[in-house]
Amino acid sequence: AQSVSQHNHHVILSEAASLELGCNYSYGGTVNLFWYVQYPGQHLQLLLKYFSGDPLVKGIKGFEAEFIKSKFSFNLRKPSVQWSDTAEYFCAVKGAGRRALTFGSGTRLQVQP
Amino acid sequence: EPEVTQTPSHQVTQMGQEVILRCVPISNHLYFYWYRQILGQKVEFLVSFYNNEISEKSEIFDDQFSVERPDGSNFTLKIRSTKLEDSAMYFCASSNLGTSGRAGNEQFFGPGTRLTVL
Numbered sequence: 001a002q003s004v005s006q007h008n009h010h011v012i013l014s015e016a017a018s019l020e021l022g023c024n025y026s027y028g029g030t031v032n033l034f035w036y037v038q039y040p041g042q043h044l045q046l047l048l049k050y051f052s053g054d055p056l057v058k059g060i061k062g063f064e065a066e067f068i069k070s071k072f073s074f075n076l077r078k079p080s081v082q083w084s085d086t087a088e089y090f091c092a093v094k095g096a097g098r099r100a101l102t103f104g105s106g107t108r109l110q111v112q113p
Numbered sequence: 114e115p116e117v118t119q120t121p122s123h124q125v126t127q128m129g130q131e132v133i134l135r136c137v138p139i140s141n142h143l144y145f146y147w148y149r150q151i152l153g154q155k156v157e158f159l160v161s162f163y164n165n166e167i168s169e170k171s172e173i174f175d176d177q178f179s180v181e182r183p184d185g186s187n188f189t190l191k192i193r194s195t196k197l198e199d200s201a202m203y204f205c206a207s208s209n210l211g212t213s214g215r216a217g218n219e220q221f222f223g224p225g226t227r228l229t230v231l
Contacts, residue, residue, distance in 0.1 A: 036222075100146075100158035
């Protein structure tokens with residue numbers, strides 16, 4: 001069975017600080033990887049996704065993530081966070097050929113002005 | 114920008130009652146999904162639906178649950194006899210075929226329906 005672990009449950013940063021949120025997954029085959037964001041009072045939105053090719057993927061709002069196959073990791077990064085990045089961030093994995101997304105438990109990011 | 118909509122935003126019901134949660138997926142999407150998130154827990158997959166049949170389901174999706182696409186726009190989740198532990202946020206999602214012809218692309222999520230079972 002596939003699973004996703006997000007190591008940080010709650011992260012507090014000051015504006016302009018760099019961000020890295022960890023995500024590790026467990027799955028025995030080819031995977032598609034996603035980061036979703038949920039801003040307060042809003043629904044889940046896709047930040048970025050990895051299917052194949054360049055393991056460094058860039059998403060919206062200056063976010064990027066790197067797929068490291070040997071470490072089963074897909075960490076999310078942003079060089080300089082803004083107050084508007086305050087949200088909950090979810091890593092998700094989907095086995096190739098499957099429909100279901102398996103989500104991590106989420107990381108609540110709080111950016112202080 | 115097209116989006117997935119869900120109604121109602123909040124549903125309160127008594128244990129043992131039937132509830133129907135409604136979703137309108139993005140109009141040109143062909144894959145539909147239900148997920149749920151119990152308070153404080155992970156978002157969990159329930160079921161996916163394609164071509165008028167269930168294509169995948171989790172062990173959570175037992176005989177108490179059913180899904181239906183009653184017309185060309187709505188996608189519903191029915192819980193026949195609600196239990197206290199069914200209290201959760203239920204998310205609908207949809208996706209298109211993707212360039213490879215598989216449901217590999219982004220799943221677009223609705224805002225959710227908060228179900229409270231008393």
